[in-house]
Amino acid sequence: MTEPLLGLGGRRAPAGGWRTATVAAVDRPTPRGVRLRLDVADRVEHLPGQHYVVRLTAEDGYRAQRSYSMASAPGDPQVELFVERLEDGEVSGFLADVVEPGDVLEVRGPIGGWFVWDGESPALLVGGGSGVVPLVAMLRTARDLGRTDLLRIAVSARTRALLPYAGELAGSGALLALSREPNGIRRAGRLTAEDLVPLVEPGQTGFVCGSTPFAETASRLLLELGMAPADVRVERFGPSGGPA
Structure with a gap:
């Protein structure tokens, strides 16, 4: 699945559907931030500037999802997300305070075709x-x-x-x-x-x-x-x- 990539000579930005991602590593480099390294099943290679959606589902079926930009380069075998914990943030709070290596998340991506760099222009x-x-x-x-x-x-x-x-x-x-x-x-x-x-x-x-x-x-x-x-x-x- 692809979507238009504007302004880059007619190239198209890659896009992926829902996948499962296993948390490979978690660290907290800033007081309110967490860095997650994810092994994404059947990962679609992304372009720099694209993002992923992370979706959480509660036992009662309630769902919440948020988008997070990737810090990883396309050649990185894992997806790296940095999440800033927001006050009353349903998703960011869980990712920052609860998630541990080995946990499995629902993710969708890569997403986005406008805010991307082509790797060729200044x-x-x-x-x-x-x-x-x-x-x-x-x-x-x-x-x-x-x-x-x-x-x-x-x-x-x-x-x-x-x-x-x-x-x-x-x-x-x-x-x-x-x-x-x-x-x-x-x-x-x-x-x-x-x-x-x-x-x-x-x-x-x-x-x-x-x-x-x-x-x-x-x-x-x-x-x-x-x-x-x-x-x-x-x-x-x-x-x-x-x-x-």
């Missing part, structure tokens, strides 16, 4: 908080392809300890804008146009992912810096939003 990746997850998949894909030169990355969080994949992103040369603490010579503060100016280059596609307020602000900054609206792809998340 891109500016801008993420806030757990919105960095699909950008990490893009970074890992670029590393596998030997094309990290195509990516420029800026990410934002309150503190480094709260930023998923902070070490991996910093090691890649990403700009880390921390609003509650300094980062090197950069003073504490939110992401600004001044931060992004050195990262903007002709021909880039902008990928912006984060909460609705962050996504709106970051995409506006890219437009103010001269990026065409058609070249900016935005993915928002939240308690009732899309992928997180």
